[in-house]
Amino acid sequence: MRSPSGRTPAARTPSPRTQLIGAAARRPCTLVVCRGCCCGDARKNPGTDHVWQLERLRAAAAEHGFQVRTSDCLGPCDQANVIVVQPSAAGRRAGGRAVWIGFATDDDSTEEVIAWAAAGGPGVAAPPVTLELQFVSPRPAGR
Numbered sequence: 001m002r003s004p005s006g007r008t009p010a011a012r013t014p015s016p017r018t019q020l021i022g023a024a025a026r027r028p029c030t031l032v033v034c035r036g037c038c039c040g041d042a043r044k045n046p047g048t049d050h051v052w053q054l055e056r057l058r059a060a061a062a063e064h065g066f067q068v069r070t071s072d073c074l075g076p077c078d079q080a081n082v083i084v085v086q087p088s089a090a091g092r093r094a095g096g097r098a099v100w101i102g103f104a105t106d107d108d109s110t111e112e113v114i115a116w117a118a119a120g121g122p123g124v125a126a127p128p129v130t131l132e133l134q135f136v137s138p139r140p141a142g143r
Contacts, residue, residue, distance in 0.1 A: 029066040029121030030086040031057060031113065036073030038080040045080060048105040053081070056110055064118035074100070079136050081105050083113055087122040096123020102136035109134060 033054060034040070040050040054070070061068045066088075074082045079102030087096030099122050101113060112131040119125035127135075 027089040029088045029091065029117045029124075031061070031066065031068045031117055032074065032084040032086060033057060033068060033070050034072075034074040034080070034082040034084075035070045036077070038077040039074070039082055041080070045105045048081065050081070053104075053110050057114065060114040060118065064114075066117040066121070075139050076100070076102055076136055079103055082136070084138075085113065085117060085121050085127075088120060088124065091121050091123030094123035096121065098122065099127070100136045100138045101131065101134045103134050 035050075035054070038044050040054075042048075042050060054068075057068045060066075074084060076082055081102075081104045083101045083104045085099045085101065087094075087098065101109070104110060104113060109131065112128040116125060116127045116131065
């Protein structure tokens, strides 16, 4: 796609002059853990200890300085459990964007999400290669 000047626009990267103010300037990597209709539901994933997973994520966040939030529904219900890894302020300035992880139902994937968030998350650290296999596309609920 060409701009009105006829040149192809450069990839969207944050300007080095961009300054975030207030809390946004210090925002850490954040994990948004779905706990809606399908994620966190023992009936859908009976072999997963959903309570332990959330407790483990929160304990790691306290230890490593990232944040954990929960959400009612993130959308790709057929790929439960879904966790969105949002970049820190530094990660966003480096071009990092939110990454959606599906099928996060076992201890290994939980530990890989923790390791990535502890290392800085998107834009700061590369994700574990095996975790990349669980990357999913966000889409509205019910689709």
